[in-house]
Amino acid sequence: MTIEHLNIDHVTVEFPTPGGTFRALDDIDLVIEKGEFVSLIGHSGCGKSTVLNVVAGLLQASRGGVVLDGTEVDEPGPDRAVVFQHHSLLPWLTAYQNVELAVKTVFRGAKSKAEMRDWIEHNLRLVHMEHARDKRPGEISGGMKQRVGIARALAMQPKVLLMDEPFGALDALTRAHMQDSLMEIHAELGNTVIMITHDVDEAVLLSDRIVMMTNGPAATIGQILAIGLERPRERVSLAASAQYNHYRAEVLKFLYERQRRPGEAKAEAPAEKTAGESPLPQKSPDLKVVRDKAVA
Amino acid sequence: MTFGTAGIAEFGKALLIPLLAFLLFLGIWEFSAARIQTSLGAVPGPVEVWKQAVNLVDEHREERARQAAFYERQDKRNAEALAQDPSAEVHIRPYTGKPTFVDQILTSLVTVFTGFLIASLIAVPIGIVSGLSQTMYRAINPIVQIFKPVSPLAWLPIVTIIVSAVYVTDDPMFAKSYITSAITVTLCCLWPTLINTAVGVASLDKDLVNVGKVLRLGWFTRVWKLALPAAIPMIFTGLRLSLGIGWMVLIAAEMLAQNPGLGKFVWDEFQNGSSNSLGRIMVAVFVIGLIGFLLDLGMLLLQKKVSWDKEAVLR
Ligand SMILES: Nc1ncnc2c1ncn2[C@@H]1O[C@H](COP(=O)(O)OP(=O)(O)OP(=O)(O)O)[C@@H](O)[C@H]1O
Ligand SMILES: [Mg+2]
Numbered sequence: 001m002t003i004e005h006l007n008i009d010h011v012t013v014e015f016p017t018p019g020g021t022f023r024a025l026d027d028i029d030l031v032i033e034k035g036e037f038v039s040l041i042g043h044s045g046c047g048k049s050t051v052l053n054v055v056a057g058l059l060q061a062s063r064g065g066v067v068l069d070g071t072e073v074d075e076p077g078p079d080r081a082v083v084f085q086h087h088s089l090l091p092w093l094t095a096y097q098n099v100e101l102a103v104k105t106v107f108r109g110a111k112s113k114a115e116m117r118d119w120i121e122h123n124l125r126l127v128h129m130e131h132a133r134d135k136r137p138g139e140i141s142g143g144m145k146q147r148v149g150i151a152r153a154l155a156m157q158p159k160v161l162l163m164d165e166p167f168g169a170l171d172a173l174t175r176a177h178m179q180d181s182l183m184e185i186h187a188e189l190g191n192t193v194i195m196i197t198h199d200v201d202e203a204v205l206l207s208d209r210i211v212m213m214t215n216g217p218a219a220t221i222g223q224i225l226a227i228g229l230e231r232p233r234e235r236v237s238l239a240a241s242a243q244y245n246h247y248r249a250e251v252l253k254f255l256y257e258r259q260r261r262p263g264e265a266k267a268e269a270p271a272e273k274t275a276g277e278s279p280l281p282q283k284s285p286d287l288k289v290v291r292d293k294a295v296a
Numbered sequence: 297m298t299f300g301t302a303g304i305a306e307f308g309k310a311l312l313i314p315l316l317a318f319l320l321f322l323g324i325w326e327f328s329a330a331r332i333q334t335s336l337g338a339v340p341g342p343v344e345v346w347k348q349a350v351n352l353v354d355e356h357r358e359e360r361a362r363q364a365a366f367y368e369r370q371d372k373r374n375a376e377a378l379a380q381d382p383s384a385e386v387h388i389r390p391y392t393g394k395p396t397f398v399d400q401i402l403t404s405l406v407t408v409f410t411g412f413l414i415a416s417l418i419a420v421p422i423g424i425v426s427g428l429s430q431t432m433y434r435a436i437n438p439i440v441q442i443f444k445p446v447s448p449l450a451w452l453p454i455v456t457i458i459v460s461a462v463y464v465t466d467d468p469m470f471a472k473s474y475i476t477s478a479i480t481v482t483l484c485c486l487w488p489t490l491i492n493t494a495v496g497v498a499s500l501d502k503d504l505v506n507v508g509k510v511l512r513l514g515w516f517t518r519v520w521k522l523a524l525p526a527a528i529p530m531i532f533t534g535l536r537l538s539l540g541i542g543w544m545v546l547i548a549a550e551m552l553a554q555n556p557g558l559g560k561f562v563w564d565e566f567q568n569g570s571s572n573s574l575g576r577i578m579v580a581v582f583v584i585g586l587i588g589f590l591l592d593l594g595m596l597l598l599q600k601k602v603s604w605d606k607e608a609v610l611r
Pocket of ligand 1: 009015016022024042043044045046047048049050216249
C-alpha cells in the first residue's frame with residue numbers, strides 16, 4: 001500500500017461560541033498527490049481559510065486530521081509554508097531580511113552563510129524581486145509585497161505551499177502577471193499547492209483540481225472538478241478554448257446555481273434562513289437535509 | 297529656490313504665530329502681576345524674573361569660584377606640608393558650600409534619570425512577557441490596576457523608612473535622599489511603560505504571529521524579531537508618559553521630603569520669604585517646565601532613532 005502524499009482525513013472543525021458550538025467544517029475528506037495544484041473555491045465565510053489553517057497546523061481539527069507523507073500534522077511548521085492574504089511581511093525588515101528570517105530559521109546548521117545568501121537571492125529572483133531586495137514592505141506595491149511573501153514561502157522549501165487568496169487584493173493586471181509567475185514557478189519546482197481563491201478564471205487556469213465547497217455552517221466538499229487542460233497553459237489562447245469555458249461554466253454553475261450566497265438563499269428558502277444565520281449548537285438533522293438539498 | 301509669498305506665509309505660521317502668542321502672554325503677565333500685592337511685595341513680572349534668573353546664574357559662578365579657590369588653598373597647604381615632611385598626613389576635605397540653583401537642577405536630573413532607568417529596565421521586560429502570555433497578564437493585571445492610581449507621594453513615607461532601615465553602610469556611595477527620591481520616581485514610572493508595552497506586544501498582527509508559528513521561531517527570536525519591533529511605538533508612548541510623570545513627581549517629592557533638587561530649591565525659597573523669593577521660584581517653575589519639555593523632546597528623538605518606520609509622524 002502506498003502512502004498518500006497529503007491526506008485531509010474526515011476533518012470536522014467546531015468553534016466554541018457563546019451560543020454553543022459552531023460547526024464550521026463537516027467531514028472534509030480529500031487526498032492530494034505530490035506536485036498537485038489544488039484550488040479551494042466557495043462563497044465567503046464557508047470555511048476555506050479554516051481548511052487551510054488545519055492543514056497548516058494553525059488550527060486543530062475537532063475530528064479527523066491531516067496526514068502529510070505518513071506523519072500526522074499537529075503543529076505549524078515550515079514544511080507547510082503559508083502565503084497569507086495580506087502578505088504579512090514583517091514591516092520592519094527589508095524584502096531580503098524577510099526571506100532571510102525564514103531561511104535562517106529553516107536551514108540553521110544545514111546551509112553555510114554564503115549558501116544561505118545565494119538561496120535567498122535565488123528565491124527573490126524567482127519572483128522577480130531582486131531589484132527591490134533592500135526595500136521595506138512600506139515602500140513597495142501590493143503585488144511586490146505578495147511576491148516577497150511567496151519568495152519567503154518558497155525559500156522554506158515546503159512540501160506543501162498553502163496560499164490564502166494570495167492575489168485577492170491585487171488589481172486584475174497585476175493578478176494576471178502573478179498567476180503567470182506562479183505557473184512558471186510551479187512548473188519549475190513542482191511543489192504541492194493548495195490555493196484559496198474567489199476567482200473562477202484563476203482557479204481554472206492554475207489548478208489540476210478545483211475543490212468546490214458548500215456554504216457554511218458545516219461546510220463540506222460539494223464537488224471536485226479535475227481540470228484536464230494541457231500545461232503549460234496560456235491565458236489568451238485558453239480564453240477561446242471550448243474545454244476551458246466548459247470548466248469555467250461548471251464552476252460558475254456550482255457557485256451560482258447550486259450554492260447561492262447565503263444572503264440570496266435567504267429570500268427564497270425560508271428553511272435555510274435559520275440554518276444560515278444562527279450558529280447551531282449541535283449537528284442538526286434539519287441542517288443536513290437542507291444542505292443536501294442544496295447540493296443535490 | 298525662491299522665497300515667494302507662500303514661503304513667507306509658511307515661515308509666518310511656523311514662527312511668527314507662536315512668537316506673537318508668547319509676547320502676548322508676557323504682556324498679560326507683566327500687566328496683571330504688578331497689580332497683585334503679596335506679603336513679599338508685588339508679584340514679579342517677566343522683567344523681574346529674568347533678572348532673578350541672571351542672578352541665580354551669577355551666584356552659581358561665584359560659588360564655583362569660591363570652591364575652586366578652596367581646593368587651590370588646600371592643595372597648596374598639603375603640598376607645603378609634604379615638602380617639609382614627606383611622611384606628613386595630608387587631609388583632603390571636601391568643599392561644603394550651599395548647593396546652587398544649577399547644582400539643584402543637576403541633582404534633580406540625575407535623580408529622575410536613575411528612577412526612570414530602573415523603572416524602564418523592570419517595566420519593559422515584564423510588559424513584554426505579559427503581552428506575550430495571557431497567564432502572565434492575568435497574574436500581573438490586579439497588581440498594576442491597584443498600584444497605578446496611587447499617588448507616588450503616598451509611597452514617599454514608606455520608601456523613606458524602608459531605605460533608612462535597609463540602606464545602612466558606613467561609607468554610603470549614594471545619599472539616602474537620592475535613593476529615596478529615585479525609588480519614588482521608579483514607583484510611578486513603572487505603570488505607564490508596563491501597560492503600554494504589554495498592549496503593544498499583545499496587539500501584534502495575528503498573521504505575523506502565525507508567520508512566527510509556521511517558522512517555528514524560538515522564544516527569543518519571536519520577541520526580538522516580532523514582538524519588540526511591533527511594540528516600539530507603544531513602548532515609547534509608555535516611556536514618554538513615564539518620564540513626564542516621573543519629572544512631576546520628583547519635584548513634589550523633593551519639596552515634601554526636603555531631598556536635594558529643584559523641589560527643595562522651591563521650598564527653601566518659599567520658607568526664606570525674601571523680596572526676591574517669588575521671582576526665584578518663578579525662575580524654577582520655568583526651568584522645570586523647560587526641562588520637562590526637553591526630556592520629552594529627547595525621548596522623541598530617541599524614538600525616531602530606534603523606530604524602523606522613519607516616515608511615521610511623531611508628536
Ligand atoms: N475562531 C473562530 N471562532 C468562531 N467562529 C469562527 C472562527 N474562525 C472562523 N469562524 C467561522 O467559521 C466560518 C468559516 O470561516 P473562514 O474564515 O474559514 O471562511 P472563508 O471561507 O475563509 O471566508 P472568506 O472567503 O471570507 O475568507 C465563518 O462562518 C466564521 O465566522
Ligand atoms: Mg478566508
